[in-house]
Amino acid sequence: MSATAAPAARPVSESLWGKAWYKFRRDRFGMAGLAVVLVYLVIALGVWLGLWGQHWSSVEGPMWAPPGPDYWLGTNIIGQDIFERAIYSTKTAFEVGLVVAVLSTALGGVLGALAGYWSNRWPDELILWLMGVLDAIPFYLFVAAIAFALQDNPYAMHIAMIATFWTTTARLVRGEVIKLKNFEFVEAARAIGLPQRLIIFRHILPNTFHILLVQATIVFVSAIKSEVILSFLGLGVKDGVSWGVMIAESTQEVQAGHFSNFVTASAFLFVLVMAFNLFSDALQDALDPRKVSA
Amino acid sequence: MSRPLLSVRDLVVEFSTERGLVRAIDGVSFDILPGETLGLVGESGCGKSVTSLAILGLIPSPPGRIVSGSIRFDGRELTGLSEAEYRRIRGKAISMIFQEPMTALNPVYSIATQMTDVLVRHQGMTRRQARNRAIEMLALVGIPDPARRIDDYPHQMSGGMRQRVMIAMALSCNPRLLLADEPTTALDVTTQAQVLDEMVRLQDELGTSVVLVTHDLGVVAEACDRAVVMYAGKVVEEAPVTCLFEQPRHPYTEGLLASIPRIREEKLPELPTIPGTVPDLLQLPPGCRFQDRCSRADDLCRREEPALELRGDIAVACHHPNRYDQPAPCQRS
Amino acid sequence: MEILQYALRKFITGIPLILGVTFISFLLMVYFGPDKTYELAGKNATPEQIAEIRHQLGYDRPFLVRYGEYLRELVTLDFGYSDSTGERVSHILERTIPISLALILPGFVLGNLLGIALALVAAHHRGRWLDKLIMGGSVVGMSISFLIVIIAFQIIFCSNYGLGWFPVRGWNVYDFWDYLRYVTVPTLATVFVALGYNTRFYRAVLVEELGRDHVRTARAFGAPPAEVLFKHVLKNAMIPIITRIMFSIPFVVVSGALLIESYFGIPGVGLVTYDAITTGDQPVLKAVVGLTAVLFVLVLILNDIFYKLVDPRVSLQ
Numbered sequence A: 001m002s003a004t005a006a007p008a009a010r011p012v013s014e015s016l017w018g019k020a021w022y023k024f025r026r027d028r029f030g031m032a033g034l035a036v037v038l039v040y041l042v043i044a045l046g047v048w049l050g051l052w053g054q055h056w057s058s059v060e061g062p063m064w065a066p067p068g069p070d071y072w073l074g075t076n077i078i079g080q081d082i083f084e085r086a087i088y089s090t091k092t093a094f095e096v097g098l099v100v101a102v103l104s105t106a107l108g109g110v111l112g113a114l115a116g117y118w119s120n121r122w123p124d125e126l127i128l129w130l131m132g133v134l135d136a137i138p139f140y141l142f143v144a145a146i147a148f149a150l151q152d153n154p155y156a157m158h159i160a161m162i163a164t165f166w167t168t169t170a171r172l173v174r175g176e177v178i179k180l181k182n183f184e185f186v187e188a189a190r191a192i193g194l195p196q197r198l199i200i201f202r203h204i205l206p207n208t209f210h211i212l213l214v215q216a217t218i219v220f221v222s223a224i225k226s227e228v229i230l231s232f233l234g235l236g237v238k239d240g241v242s243w244g245v246m247i248a249e250s251t252q253e254v255q256a257g258h259f260s261n262f263v264t265a266s267a268f269l270f271v272l273v274m275a276f277n278l279f280s281d282a283l284q285d286a287l288d289p290r291k292v293s294a
Numbered sequence B: 001m002s003r004p005l006l007s008v009r010d011l012v013v014e015f016s017t018e019r020g021l022v023r024a025i026d027g028v029s030f031d032i033l034p035g036e037t038l039g040l041v042g043e044s045g046c047g048k049s050v051t052s053l054a055i056l057g058l059i060p061s062p063p064g065r066i067v068s069g070s071i072r073f074d075g076r077e078l079t080g081l082s083e084a085e086y087r088r089i090r091g092k093a094i095s096m097i098f099q100e101p102m103t104a105l106n107p108v109y110s111i112a113t114q115m116t117d118v119l120v121r122h123q124g125m126t127r128r129q130a131r132n133r134a135i136e137m138l139a140l141v142g143i144p145d146p147a148r149r150i151d152d153y154p155h156q157m158s159g160g161m162r163q164r165v166m167i168a169m170a171l172s173c174n175p176r177l178l179l180a181d182e183p184t185t186a187l188d189v190t191t192q193a194q195v196l197d198e199m200v201r202l203q204d205e206l207g208t209s210v211v212l213v214t215h216d217l218g219v220v221a222e223a224c225d226r227a228v229v230m231y232a233g234k235v236v237e238e239a240p241v242t243c244l245f246e247q248p249r250h251p252y253t254e255g256l257l258a259s260i261p262r263i264r265e266e267k268l269p270e271l272p273t274i275p276g277t278v279p280d281l282l283q284l285p286p287g288c289r290f291q292d293r294c295s296r297a298d299d300l301c302r303r304e305e306p307a308l309e310l311r312g313d314i315a316v317a318c319h320h321p322n323r324y325d326q327p328a329p330c331q332r333s
Numbered sequence C: 001m002e003i004l005q006y007a008l009r010k011f012i013t014g015i016p017l018i019l020g021v022t023f024i025s026f027l028l029m030v031y032f033g034p035d036k037t038y039e040l041a042g043k044n045a046t047p048e049q050i051a052e053i054r055h056q057l058g059y060d061r062p063f064l065v066r067y068g069e070y071l072r073e074l075v076t077l078d079f080g081y082s083d084s085t086g087e088r089v090s091h092i093l094e095r096t097i098p099i100s101l102a103l104i105l106p107g108f109v110l111g112n113l114l115g116i117a118l119a120l121v122a123a124h125h126r127g128r129w130l131d132k133l134i135m136g137g138s139v140v141g142m143s144i145s146f147l148i149v150i151i152a153f154q155i156i157f158c159s160n161y162g163l164g165w166f167p168v169r170g171w172n173v174y175d176f177w178d179y180l181r182y183v184t185v186p187t188l189a190t191v192f193v194a195l196g197y198n199t200r201f202y203r204a205v206l207v208e209e210l211g212r213d214h215v216r217t218a219r220a221f222g223a224p225p226a227e228v229l230f231k232h233v234l235k236n237a238m239i240p241i242i243t244r245i246m247f248s249i250p251f252v253v254v255s256g257a258l259l260i261e262s263y264f265g266i267p268g269v270g271l272v273t274y275d276a277i278t279t280g281d282q283p284v285l286k287a288v289v290g291l292t293a294v295l296f297v298l299v300l301i302l303n304d305i306f307y308k309l310v311d312p313r314v315s316l317q
Helices: A016-025 A028-048 A082-117 A122-136 A139-149 A156-181 A184-191 A196-232 A243-255 A260-287 B048-055 B083-089 B111-123 B127-140 B159-171 B189-206 B217-223 B241-246 B251-258 B299-303 C002-031 C037-041 C047-057 C063-076 C089-124 C129-142 C146-158 C176-210 C213-220 C225-264 C269-279 C282-310
Strands: B006-017 B020-032 B037-041 B064-073 B094-097 B177-181 B209-214 B226-231 B234-240 B309-311 B314-316
Touching: A016 A028, A016 A260, A028 A082, A028 A260, A082 A122, A082 A156, A082 A196, A082 A243, A082 A260, A122 A156, A122 C002, A122 C282, A139 A156, A139 A196, A139 C002, A139 C225, A139 C269, A139 C282, A156 A196, A184 A196, A196 A243, A196 A260, A196 C146, A243 A260, A243 C146, A260 C129, A260 C146, B006 B048, B020 B048, B020 B064, B020 B226, B020 B234, B037 B048, B037 B217, B048 B064, B048 B177, B048 B209, B094 B159, B111 B127, B111 B159, B127 B159, B159 B189, B189 B209, B189 B217, B209 B217, B217 B241, B226 B241, B226 B251, B234 B241, B234 B251, C002 C063, C002 C282, C063 C282, C089 C129, C089 C176, C089 C225, C089 C269, C089 C282, C129 C176, C146 C176, C146 C225, C176 C225, C213 C225, C225 C269, C225 C282, C269 C282
Parallel strands: B037 B209, B037 B226, B094 B177, B177 B209
Antiparallel strands: B006 B020, B006 B064, B226 B234, B234 B314, B309 B314
């Protein structure tokens, strides 16, 4: 008699997404990561809706107050409430992260699909050349260059990030499209006379969505991490506050032994990034076609 | 009856998968005599490859393991051997070759390196001695100009030649037993025939026993003395090859034989196939595993799993095996 | 000889890349960039004076001519003089590049060696607790920003609020012991940050190699685990590993150095670049960007040659 453990309620869905969701649900770290990310999202939405974090710029507090009932995490060198600033920065982080992730992934998806579809012909060569050029320019210099060119437009950072982060996505999508191109369903689509535009966008590209989703999460993390360094270099967030700005400010303060600003911003950032990384990993495992088995 | 070289009894191998524990083989038993070629036949997933991997202790250990049963080689129990002890056997007393000659050899080392490694390790030879022996073996398997080709890299050889190199490597330490896991499946038909011929010839010359795992009955007919038919992790029939082909007893064997495309007097409206598909090993019905595809299945079959019954040289696991009036070809004196 | 010809051919195909990088950078930084005229002119300058300055700065010449000059500078390695310090740019580079290399190299090498070592351990024990521990540590390492690590390490190791064992800033290196004192904390920071990413990537490569058929063959012929790992897996895995190491060189050297040097006040290329960014010092920026592009193409070529040498399947055609 073969003995098997009574299996948990199994997924009925056989689609990639159905199975992936089932797999993802069972990954405890991934679910925990997602939960934390959602908490942060709620905080960010609350700021955006005006529910909290609104006093991030008021300088009414005493300089360098220690954490206490008035100022939960203390104040910084010019008397601003660190806690309020950290909360407000959540909104900044999501703004930067979401805008860059969505736009760069979309750009990368489209260009990668075009390059893959016309692989080895001039559109592909052109896009590959462009990717090579963008990869060769040191990232911080590129942001600086864009900042110069746009005369310190507050969105210079976002634009620079989108312009550099799309390349990885595009390479992955291009590779996948090249594989997909040779599948029979594409031949079939051509045989019934579908125009190329439709073949690319309606048939091939949807089969790359799992790549796009994973890449979007990776880019989100890269974006908020890069923002920290860019703000330190003076190239980041201009109006408003972000964890990067807080850390940049804190470099003076830690020389004098006041660590609250630094530790707060670092901790907020670390927890979000770590949670997102766990979520992204679990997502990747769940969507990996090699591992999603019957 | 000489003493069997290899004796497998009630072998059970389990794999832990996402959906639970699966028994890839569930109570497999058979013997191999010295100098004979045994075919392990069945479709994909029936457990034949797992059986051959189990003999050499090569079941990947998470997620698989040998749960119970015995594998006796030359009187010595193999299950329960330590890795170190197994390593002394692998490539020396028992050798194995695999299905994909294109990827089975390491692409960044020459044939010479890969073959001499084995000889140095198991026979204690020097590199020079090992190289000479390797060249001998390459000549034996029919590789032209072996002294020069031994320094080639795998990608410089065709699939058929690579498989011959594998055979040469496997036989270089004079093993008593060779496990061949679908050695010709990935080759084209002409090459397949050549490699099989080579294997049969070598086996005659060197007296090695061979376990030939395959799904192709043609290969069995050509190269094997006896055959063990497996289905869904169990042995369903075992017989000398002449008997198996002329008087199949188990309905599955019968179905397999009937589905071999061949030239007939009249054209059939459809190619005969066995209806249905292999059962999901996680959701096995009680009773005989073949019941859903068998035209003779009745209540007994659905209740009770048939045991493997031995009658002379022939064994069948079926409640309603074919019976023949004439004695079996292998039982005629 | 064949290799040189091959390298030359590859370099030629890399030229469009260099052109692309320099063109875009030039466009962004110089053409659209800050107009220095008014800085130099001061207040109440007459139109003639302004025109004169513009002429001196070369603003009145056509775009392509100016771009062509940039390319000439790149080829002759003569970028003129720094806007902020007046020093010859090539001298600046000569002075600062060795310092940056001395600073970054230990961390770079250690980060990769340790990464490979940890990845070997993790891959060998894959699925078991040691693997999970190493992978868990890697995710944590990947989640901490480099800047945060630099600041934190400086507090912990250098400042009076921490251990105070190492100097807080600067680079007064006159002998080997000085070197060790100044390079340790930056090296620790670099290794800490790189280790997470490296280990994860290398482990993935090793696990993939471990699953290959020829590894199964080696085991089936009795190869002991050490031999399997080092002879059969590592050599094959070296190709993607070394590729990644080579491609990370331009970025580690330029971007990594930038943060460390600016924070620790170490006078290397990174600090010079950082100053150039904040002051808008165009000659320096042009030089750094141009040279980085060339370095990138060189790395591409070297990587290709490396492939040919290591993988017998690939030919030099």
